[in-house]
Amino acid sequence: MATSSSPTASVPPTSATERRPKFFDRAAFEAFLKTRDEPGWITDLRRKAFDLYGQKFEAPLDPEEFKRIDLRAFRADDYRILPNGAVSATTEFATLLADRASFVGGVAHVNGQATRATLDEKLARQGVLFGDLATLVRDHREIFEPRFMTRAVRPETDRFSAWHGAFWTGGTVLYVPRRVQIEEPLHSLIGLSEPGAADFSHTLVILEEESSATLLEETASVRADAPGLHVGAVELLLGANSSLRYVQLQNWSPRTYHFAHQAGHVERSARLQWTVGGLGARLAHIHQHVSLDGPGAEAQVNGVTFATDRQHISYYTQQTHRAPSTTSDLLYKEVLRDKARVTWRGMIKVEKAAQKTDGYQRSDALLLSSTARCDSIPGLEIEADDVRCTHGATAGRVDEEQIFYCMCRGLSRFEAMHMIVEGFFHSIYDRIPVEAVRETLSKTVERKLGIGD
Amino acid sequence: MADFEQVATVAEVPPGGRKSVIIDETPALLLRVGDNFYVIEDVCTHDGQPLTDGPLQGCEITCPRHGARFDIRTGKPLCMPATEPVRTFESEVRGNAVFARPRD
Numbered sequence: 242m243a244t245s246s247s248p249t250a251s252v253p254p255t256s257a258t259e260r261r262p263k264f265f266d267r268a269a270f271e272a273f274l275k276t277r278d279e280p281g282w283i284t285d286l287r288r289k290a291f292d293l294y295g296q297k298f299e300a301p302l303d304p305e306e307f308k309r310i311d312l313r314a315f316r317a318d319d320y321r322i323l324p325n326g327a328v329s330a331t332t333e334f335a336t337l338l339a340d341r342a343s344f345v346g347g348v349a350h351v352n353g354q355a356t357r358a359t360l361d362e363k364l365a366r367q368g369v370l371f372g373d374l375a376t377l378v379r380d381h382r383e384i385f386e387p388r389f390m391t392r393a394v395r396p397e398t399d400r401f402s403a404w405h406g407a408f409w410t411g412g413t414v415l416y417v418p419r420r421v422q423i424e425e426p427l428h429s430l431i432g433l434s435e436p437g438a439a440d441f442s443h444t445l446v447i448l449e450e451e452s453s454a455t456l457l458e459e460t461a462s463v464r465a466d467a468p469g470l471h472v473g474a475v476e477l478l479l480g481a482n483s484s485l486r487y488v489q490l491q492n493w494s495p496r497t498y499h500f501a502h503q504a505g506h507v508e509r510s511a512r513l514q515w516t517v518g519g520l521g522a523r524l525a526h527i528h529q530h531v532s533l534d535g536p537g538a539e540a541q542v543n544g545v546t547f548a549t550d551r552q553h554i555s556y557y558t559q560q561t562h563r564a565p566s567t568t569s570d571l572l573y574k575e576v577l578r579d580k581a582r583v584t585w586r587g588m589i590k591v592e593k594a595a596q597k598t599d600g601y602q603r604s605d606a607l608l609l610s611s612t613a614r615c616d617s618i619p620g621l622e623i624e625a626d627d628v629r630c631t632h633g634a635t636a637g638r639v640d641e642e643q644i645f646y647c648m649c650r651g652l653s654r655f656e657a658m659h660m661i662v663e664g665f666f667h668s669i670y671d672r673i674p675v676e677a678v679r680e681t682l683s684k685t686v687e688r689k690l691g692i693g694d
Numbered sequence: 695m696a697d698f699e700q701v702a703t704v705a706e707v708p709p710g711g712r713k714s715v716i717i718d719e720t721p722a723l724l725l726r727v728g729d730n731f732y733v734i735e736d737v738c739t740h741d742g743q744p745l746t747d748g749p750l751q752g753c754e755i756t757c758p759r760h761g762a763r764f765d766i767r768t769g770k771p772l773c774m775p776a777t778e779p780v781r782t783f784e785s786e787v788r789g790n791a792v793f794a795r796p797r798d
Contacts, residue, residue: 309742313714313721523719551719582742614742 261298262317264439267291270407276324280379282386290396290406297400306399306557309584309616310526315498320439320470322410323352334432334461337490337685342426342457342677346371349430352438353410364423370416371427374443377414384416388447393476393504393530401500401528405441405472412443412473417452417483426486426675429458433497436467444475448483448511455486457678462494462521469493475503479511481535486514488678492685493521495550502528509535509564516673519546519554520685530559533567533595543672544573544604545682547689548581548613555584560602562595562628571602574669576662576686577613584616589630591623598628606636607665609658659690698786698793701733705790714746717783718796724785725766727753732766733783733794739764740776 263269270291274284339347346360348371355373370377370384378385390396396406413429431442446456462469471493479485485505493499499522507513519525531540540560548554560569575583589600606615617634639661647657666686670679701715701724713724714736723736723745738745738757745764748755754772756763762776769779785794 311721311737311742311744313736313744314716314719316716616742 261295262320264321265317265404265408273322273408277375279375280382282382283378286390287407290403293396294400294403294407297403300400302399306528306586307526309586310524310553310555312524315524317470319468320437322408322439322441323354323435334430334463336430336459336461337492337681338457338459338677339428339430341681342675344428344457345423345425347428347430348372348413349432350411350413350440350442351432351434353440353442355411364421367421368418369421369423370414372414373411374409374414374445375411377416381416384447385414385445388476388478389445390474390476393478393506393532394474394502398502398528401472402474402502405443405474405502408441408472409443409474410441412445413456413458414444415446415454415456417448417454419449419480420451421449422452423454426455426457426677429456431458431460431471431473432463433461433467433469433471433493434463436464437469439470439472441472443473444489446477446485446487448479448485450480451482452480453484455675457488457675459490459492460499460521461492462497465494467494467496469497471497471499471501473499473501475501477505477513477515479505479507479513481509482511483508484512486674488516488518488673488675490518490678490681491521491525492518493525495521495523495552497522499525499527501526502530504530504532505540506532506534507538507540510537511535511539513540514543514674515540516543516545516678518682518685519544519548519556520689522552522554524553524555526555526557528557530561531569532561532563533569534563536564536566538564539568540570541672542569542571543669544571544575545666545669546573546575546583547686548575548583549578549689551580553582553584556586558585558587558602559590560588560600561590561592562598562600562625563592565595566597567595568599569601572669572672573604574666575604575606575615576609576665577606577615578609580612582614582616585634586618586620587632588620588622589632591625591628591630593624596625596627598625598630600628600630602632604634605665606634607662608636608638609662611638655691659687662686662690696795698784698795700791701794702792703790704787704792707731707792710750712750715794717794720781720796722783722794724792724794725750725755727766731785731787731792733785734764734766734769735781735783737780738762738776739771739778739780745780
């Protein structure tokens with residue numbers, strides 16, 4: 242008995258997403274353009290992306306990346322971009338990071354609209370730009386036109402990047418001029434406050450030669466029961482000898498869908514340290530790409546994921562080595578409980594020119610219940626012949642003996658579990674240089690475990 | 695407990711027929727055997743992918759990829775490589791309409 246004949250009955254089409262969503266068709270797009278006061282070159286880019294989006298929506302998604310992601314329950318018709326002015330600036334978010342450190346600047350977006358943008362005056366005088374993309378892109382065409390959606394995230398990649406390219410609403414921009422060092426961190430918040438709201442925010446970080454910065458970004462929903470949609474993009478462009486620490490903590494409501502293309506390009510001897518936290522969302526899929534473009538470029542990628550209930554968090558990570566003597570080091574740690582699912586598909590690509598590459602990728606998963614499921618698929622694609630590339634993945638349950646050992650010493654089962662989870666994440670906390678982020682992650686993990694405040 | 699929601703009309707699904715539906719944000723498959731309606735989660739517990747096009751014989755559905763079989767009445771796995779039951783939903787016919795809801 243094995244696979245046999247065709248089905249006995251006619252089956253209706255199954256993919257509800259094949260149809261163009263009603264708030265994102267041509268009429269909606271034209272109406273959206275009218276609400277934007279933008280120069281011609283941006284409108285042209287949007288139109289090109291919209292045409293691509295139309296084509297991509299008909300075409301199937303790349304099975305290599307999407308076959309483990311079930312989009313059937315995702316109804317794009319339920320979401321829309323809210324009109325300007327629909328947001329009250331006073332909306333309160335339970336932010337994870339905002340109060341935990343002192344920041345020299347902050348930008349907040351709610352439902353895709355910028356509600357706040359501040360930057361230390363001294364930095365502004367040095368030529369640092371930090372604020373809302375929709376505004377800055379108008380005044381600084383010479384900086385943004387060559388780099389906005391041209392290198393790191395391109396509309397032609399798939400339907401989500403094209404969708405984003407057509408409808409991006411705003412987002413946080415950081416531009417650091419040559420030789421400017423920003424010691425203190427900057428903060429960015431992306432929020433959703435209304436049920437059914439869609440956020441198309443775009444984070445763009447440009448570091449010129451020999452500059453450095455730290456940007457901590459988080460996403461949050463006002464209401465835990467509110468459905469939401471995020472179709473986002475992150476572009477990190479690091480000039481030679483620059484250094485960026487970028488953190489994004491995804492903490493949407495458990496009814497939010499999150500799709501994002503995130504990419505970092507690292508030039509000669511520059512260093513990128515990138516941490517992603519996956520805590521919220523009903524379904525999150527992140528396509529994360531680091532590209533080491535210049536000799537001696539270095540990238541460290543950290544991922545912390547804690548999925549519970551029926552969450553599905555999915556990552557498709559790529560580390561591309563394009564130049565000699567480049568280093569990439571990726572470590573993901575996932576904890577799953579209940580019926581949660583985590584999918585991680587990783588790939589190290591080494592191009593012919595990238596001799597003396599040192600590439601590493603590893604994903605470890607800890608399953609707290611027998612109904613959780615984790616799919617980890619590491620991969621290598623190497624064209625050079627003098628490299629060191631290491632990869633691996635583990636998945637396992639909590640050892641009952643460890644719990645018993647802790648309980649013998651007076652801990653409750655809950656506390657024991659917490660200690661084991663905390664210990665599991667510890668090796669990744671050690672790699673995160675910003676204390677506020679370590680603390681925040683640890684607190685959030687506690688809260689999700691059902692202990693702590 | 696969640697409320698029943700209408701997922702189909704009786705006429706829509708002839709005996710031996712099926713319909714893809716969404717219940718409680720979960721993709722599910724409504725199947726008709728004779729005059730009885732059954733609803734299972736539309737995901738094979740072996741590889742986590744759809745059972746949608748799987749051939750149905752009596753009350754047994756076969757996964758179109760690796761040949762795992764499930765009893766659509768109880769969700770019970772009947773053939774390797776599946777070892778875990780598939781989730782089932784409660785269904786009810788009221789007049790001309792078929793209703794379903796999660797069991798838990």
